[in-house]
Amino acid sequence: MAKYNEVKRKACVGERIKIVNRIDNEHRYENGDEFMVMADWGAGDVRVDVAGDAACVFLREYVVLEPVPEATPQPAASVPQLPELFAQFLRDNSAAVRAYLDAVDQQAGGPVTEPIVKPAETIAAAKPLTRADVLAQASADVAELLRIGRSDDDMLSGSKHFRARWYDVDFVVNREKRTVVALVYEINGLSRTFARYRSKPDAKGIARCAPDDVFHTDIGRAIALRRALGLVVPIAYTQAPKPEEPRVGAKVRGVGDDNDFGVIGTVTEMRPVDYLDADNGLIVDTFSGSGWNYIRDVAVIDDTDVVYDVDYAKEAE
Structure with missing residues (x-):
C-alpha cells in the first residue's frame, strides 16, 4: 500500500490532495476525502472532480499527498561479501596476524594503550536558561506564531482547530492585575485583506502571573497565545528563572x-x-x-x- 506525506503547499495538476479543513458551506466532500487535481484555478485553489461534478477546493482546505518512495529490496547475495571474507581470513590466519602486530608494536616502542580520542567520561549538563534567554525565546515564539497565522504555506503544527486556518491575534495586557489575554480571530486569507469572519474571538487564552512570581509581558503573551491556539506551553515559560537582582526599569x-x-x-x-x-x-x-x-x-x-x-x-x- 502506497504511503504519503501530508504537505501544506500549493498543489499542481495531477497531484493528489486531502481535505483537512472543509469550508462550512461545502457539502460535496468531507475532511479526509482525497482527490486528483484536474486544473489550477490560481492562488493555490484547484479544481477536482466530485462524482462527475467540478468543484473548487481552496488552498486553505487541503494538503498535498506526496508519495513516500519505497525502499527497493536488495537481492540476496549469491557470494560472500567482503567483510565476511575478511573475517574468515582472520580466523584462518590468527596466529600470523598476532605475530605481525606484536612486531609492529615493538618497532614503534611498545603497544599503544591510549585511544587517539578519549571518550568523555561524563556528559556535560546542558547550560541552564537565563531569564534573558527565556524572554528572547518567548518573543521569537510569539512572532513566529503570528507569522504562521497569515502564511499560505505553513500549517500550525500541534493545533487541532487552527492547524490549517488563517488567524489574527489581539493581546490585552493588564500589568496591574498581572494578566495577559490572547484573543484569536479566524480571518479570510483568500481575500488578502485578512478580514475577520466574526467580531467575537474564536478562541481565548489567559496567562496569570502567580503572586510570588515576576511578571513580564513577553512571557505572558507567549503563554496566553499558546493556550488560545491549543498548543503546549513550554515549562521554560511557566517556570522561568527570576531576575538575579533588580535592574533599571524594574x-x-x-x-x-x-x-x-x-x-x-x-x-x-x-x-x-x-x-x-x-x-x-x-x-x-x-x-x-x-x-x-x-x-x-x-x-x-x-x-x-x-x-x-x-x-x-x-x-x-
Missing part, C-alpha cells in the same frame, strides 16, 4: 524593615556612586527621601521594562 516592592516596606516603585539607578554603600544600593522613584535603599530590601515584581542586553546575558553566565 518595578519593585519594598520588603525591608523600614519606611519603604510595601511601597511599589520603579528602579531608576543601580549602585549610585554618590552614596557610601554604593555597591549594595539602588534608587527607587517612590521610596522615601532620596529613594535610596539596599538591593536586598526590594523584591522585583515586574521586569517588562528592563533591557536584558548582551552584556547582561554574559554576566549571567
Whole structure:
C-alpha cells in the first residue's frame, strides 16, 4: 500500500490532495476525502472532480499527498561479501596476524594503550536558561506564531482547530492585575485583506502571573497565545528563572524593615556612586527621601521594562 506525506503547499495538476479543513458551506466532500487535481484555478485553489461534478477546493482546505518512495529490496547475495571474507581470513590466519602486530608494536616502542580520542567520561549538563534567554525565546515564539497565522504555506503544527486556518491575534495586557489575554480571530486569507469572519474571538487564552512570581509581558503573551491556539506551553515559560537582582526599569516592592516596606516603585539607578554603600544600593522613584535603599530590601515584581542586553546575558553566565 502506497504511503504519503501530508504537505501544506500549493498543489499542481495531477497531484493528489486531502481535505483537512472543509469550508462550512461545502457539502460535496468531507475532511479526509482525497482527490486528483484536474486544473489550477490560481492562488493555490484547484479544481477536482466530485462524482462527475467540478468543484473548487481552496488552498486553505487541503494538503498535498506526496508519495513516500519505497525502499527497493536488495537481492540476496549469491557470494560472500567482503567483510565476511575478511573475517574468515582472520580466523584462518590468527596466529600470523598476532605475530605481525606484536612486531609492529615493538618497532614503534611498545603497544599503544591510549585511544587517539578519549571518550568523555561524563556528559556535560546542558547550560541552564537565563531569564534573558527565556524572554528572547518567548518573543521569537510569539512572532513566529503570528507569522504562521497569515502564511499560505505553513500549517500550525500541534493545533487541532487552527492547524490549517488563517488567524489574527489581539493581546490585552493588564500589568496591574498581572494578566495577559490572547484573543484569536479566524480571518479570510483568500481575500488578502485578512478580514475577520466574526467580531467575537474564536478562541481565548489567559496567562496569570502567580503572586510570588515576576511578571513580564513577553512571557505572558507567549503563554496566553499558546493556550488560545491549543498548543503546549513550554515549562521554560511557566517556570522561568527570576531576575538575579533588580535592574533599571524594574518595578519593585519594598520588603525591608523600614519606611519603604510595601511601597511599589520603579528602579531608576543601580549602585549610585554618590552614596557610601554604593555597591549594595539602588534608587527607587517612590521610596522615601532620596529613594535610596539596599538591593536586598526590594523584591522585583515586574521586569517588562528592563533591557536584558548582551552584556547582561554574559554576566549571567
